[in-house]
Amino acid sequence: MDLPHYELRCQRCDETFEDDGFILECPKQHEPALLVADYKDKRFEPDSSAEGMFRYGRWLPGTRLLSGAGSSVTYKSEKLNRVVGLLNVWVVFNGYWPERDAALETPSFKDLEAWTVLSRIPERHQEVLVLASAGNTAAAFARACSLNGVPCLIVVPEAALPNLGFPDAIDPCVKIISLTGFTDYSDAITLADRVSQIDGFFPEGGVKNVARRDGLGTTMLNAVEEIGEIPHYYFQAIGSGAGAIAAHEAARRLANDGRFGEEPPRLVLSQNLPFVPIYMSWKSRRRELVKIDEADGKKQTQQMAAQVLSNRRPPYSCKGGVFDVLTETRGDVLTADNFEALHAKRLFEETEGIDIDPASAVAFATLLKAARYDGIEKDAMVLLNITGGGRHRQRLDKELIPAQPALEFDENEILLEETPERIAGLFR
Ligand SMILES: [Zn+2]
Incomplete structure (x- = not known):
């Protein structure tokens, strides 16, 4: 029998163990920490014969073969760069856009996590x-x-x-x-x-599931495969921050390979006002998440354009969580209100000819502001995560x-x- 192509490692106690396909937490008693998958293969080598995101299968946990998986698509648009006022903005596009061969059917970057989570569940398991x-x-x-x-x-x-x-x-x-x-x-x-x-039931595990994060992390792998180097900045809107943690973990593997640059990108994460608990926590530079009153949180959530960004219990404090990845990358958290997000959404659609979700519009709005006011170097390599792209377009094309x-x-x-x-x- 083949040895597994990865093992799990706890980021708190550094213990390593074999994956049974379900484990979500370190078996030792200690402060909460995210597990990571350590892959035997340290070189980034996409497999061009595999379907969709499974071309990155050497850096994905699990082995179950599935059909129907798509992938992110990375591109650079001169028009978009002119609008932003920078020279090296790249888009990693997750969604539906036939002209760019983007075919995530559901159509957000969450499509990527489902396939890897299912692939990690042992074959013939029926719970x-x-x-x-x-x-x-x-x-x-x-x-x-x-x-x-x-x-x-x-x-x-x-x-x-x-x-x-x-x-x-x-x-x-x-x-x-x-x-x-x-x-x-x-x-x-x-x-x-x-x-x-x-x-007869078992939890998927959310951010604790290494398969979910490594699936989301394929956005970074796709981008670096296309660009040829690790970007300096990575812009993404966050609710829980799982996608940002995942992007960082993938970038760390690429940095370890050494051929694409040595540093993971600085994470520039964004939240939609008025519900911005990660922004508030990060600005106070403390590992603890700010207290969120349940009723206030719900009211604020209902006022957000991007309601998918409304997580009241994000993995902020745990070892390997949002606080750590922001600290490690000298990252930052920015905000956009509904008005700024709506403006950014229209601007992206006019420039690129494809609609985007409010969450991506929040990320794009903060990129526009950061490029204008925060002194990002003009030629810095910037990666913008667009998710929920082409939702409206898909509805025009398909019933x-x-x-x-x-x-x-x-x-x-x-x-x-x-x-x-x-x-x-x-x-x-
Ligand atoms: Zn541990």
Whole structure:
């Protein structure tokens, strides 16, 4: 039998161990820390025979073969550089854009994490995968699980439903639970946690799942494969920050290879006002996340243009989390309000001819401001992560079938004793 192509390592105690396909935390008792995958192969070598993002399979955990995976697309646009006022802005585009061969069907960079998470689950395992999502992750998992017959339960706040439309009907092995009323993503996490503890169900794990992060990290691999070097700056809007942590971990592997530059990019992360807990925490330069009042948080969330960026429990403080990756890269957190995001969204669409999600517009808005006021060197290599690209365009090209929730619960039902059992009943 082949030896596995990676092992897991704890970033707190440095212990290494074999992956069983499910482990999310170090078995030792200590402060929380993210596990990372250490790959045997230290050289960056894409496999051109593999489908979509699996061309980076040497740096992805798991071995299960799946069909239907797409990939990011990286390009440089002179027009966009003129608009920003810099010379070396590159876009890593995640979404649907046939003219650029971009074909993430769901269409955000969360599409990338679903494939690697499923690939890590051992073959013939039949328990139900449980996850919570603010929208894009739900769409990604619903489609990937449906195409590959993997039983899956997805909990989303109701606001996410309009973005759950698919070119093909979703297989009944995927069940969606919608939370109505005064609920948000954090409520979805609470309910998903409860169901995942029932026999026959297991948690996907979110940011703790190395497969999720290394899937998201393929955006960085794709960019560096195309550009030929590691960028100096990486701009991305964040809710939890999982994508930014992932980009940094991928960049660290590329830096270790040595052929693409020696430093991971400075992370310039962005949040959408008025809900900006990571910005507030980072500006106080403390490892602790600021306290977020639940009711205030929910109210602020409902005022955001980019509601997918609304995570009240981001992995900020844990070892290897957002605080650490910002510190390691001398990074920063910026903000954009709804007005700035809307302006940036229109500007991107006019310049590039493709629509983008509000979250990407937040990142683009902060790039515009940083280029103008914050003294980014004119020729610095800048990578802008665009996610949720071409959502509107996809709807013009294809008829999408909306997903139907199997059950709905309001804010009072989330903590009821019988609620998890009612959900489990859907699979029995
Ligand atoms: Zn440990």
